[in-house]
Amino acid sequence: MPPKQARRDGYRSRSASRPDAIIGAVVTGYARYVLVVMVAINFLNYMDRYLGAAVAPLIKQEFSLSDALIGLLGSAFLLVYAVAAVPFGYWADRGVRRTVIGIGVTIWSLATLFTGFARNFVQLFISRAILGIGEASYYPAGTSVLSDFFPKEQRGRVMSIWGAGSTLGIAVGFAGGGYIAEKFGWRNAFFFAAVPGIICAFLAFGLREPLRGSVEERGPALRRTRDASLRTFLGLMRIPTLRAAILSQTVLYFVLASNAFWLPSLLVRRFGLSLSGANLLAGGVLVAGGLIGTLAGGWIADRWA
DSSP: OOHHHHHHHHHHHHHHHOTTEEOTTTOHHHHHHHHHHHHHHHHHHHHHHHHHHHTHHHHHHHHTOOHHHHHHHHHHHHHHHHHHHHHHHHHHHHSOHHHHHHHHHHHHHHHHHHHHHOOSHHHHHHHHHHHHHHHTTHHHHHHHHHHHHSOHHHHHHHHHHHHHHHHHHHHHHHHHHHHHHHHHOHHHHHHHHHHHHHHHHHHHHTSOEEOTTTTSTTOOOHHHHHTOOHHHHHHHTTOHHHHHHHHHHHHHHHHHHHHHHHHHHHHHHHHOOOHHHHHHHHHHHHHHHHHHHHHHHHHHHHHHO
16 A cells, blocks of 8 residues: 555544544644634633732732742742643643643633632632643643644744734733723732633633644654653753753743733832833733744744744
């Protein structure tokens, strides 16, 4: 049997055994729908994440918290996020990724809702830590899903569009969260943010699972995924570009997290801006630089990588 025919037959046999699995390269219109849903979820991912920074001055005032404790709320999210990302990545490699995403969105949306009900620092801390658990699911499962719906020639642009959702989410988290908190109270900002998350969780559960590796030249990669091991991981870590990417991401988030978390508070205290004005400026700065860098980076990656 010719290799191409065998490959096509292989696609059919695997997809027939898994009715929920589809071949991303064929379902172009549906792939675009998936991208829209994934961008919306990424938008909410970062909006909920930075909402705490937007309303931090009001939380600090209500609970009489020190800057150290406010910073600890941000650290609770980041530390739990870093730890939870590993098991979620393992699950995304072996399980149904739409389920991973749907459960993750549900967890972080409920954590956002519970933050609005918090009555003391401990409850705030627990809510932000649970937020980290939920959001840790999205990056490993999301990148995997998109990679199976779009061929490698389009992935740079697709990932840049997906990343633009996070940039817009940061901006709305700051600007919208600051405005709602100033006008209606900081708790209502979290209540408003939780609702679209629950809706997107249902959309995530309704996505069709793409066949792993269906847009790759070598065909589906179900067997290779099951065989992933510590040895495979160590082999990947020998790739210089991967090590450089991990290091750059670490440095990026070290700078981004500290600046983004404290920027609204700095603008309020040092320059006397209102909470909504400080968050509008903070969101504007981040969205301008983030959109330009994200979209341009995707175009460059597809053109020259």
